[in-house]
Amino acid sequence: MDENMIAYRQKHKRCKYCKYYRARTLPIPFSPEIKECLLKDKKIDYENIPRFCKEYEVKNGRTTEG
Numbered sequence: 433m434d435e436n437m438i439a440y441r442q443k444h445k446r447c448k449y450c451k452y453y454r455a456r457t458l459p460i461p462f463s464p465e466i467k468e469c470l471l472k473d474k475k476i477d478y479e480n481i482p483r484f485c486k487e488y489e490v491k492n493g494r495t496t497e498g
Contacts, residue, residue: 433492441490448479451491455479 441449448455452471457463467476471487 438490445483445485445488446480447476447483449490450483450485451489452487453479453491 447453447467447469450469452469453467453476454470455465455467457465467479468474469476
């Protein structure tokens, strides 16, 4: 991953950049996407809102969004 990208994501802590974030769909037709924090075991409503999470870590690789 590009160093500029890592630096940006480290400063702008959003769930979608965190290694503990997961978005998934259920195996049924037309199911909504479920976004969750694997570490805290809770659902995420808005993955783009900046967070003040002590456990935040930038994930390796690109996100599928943005």
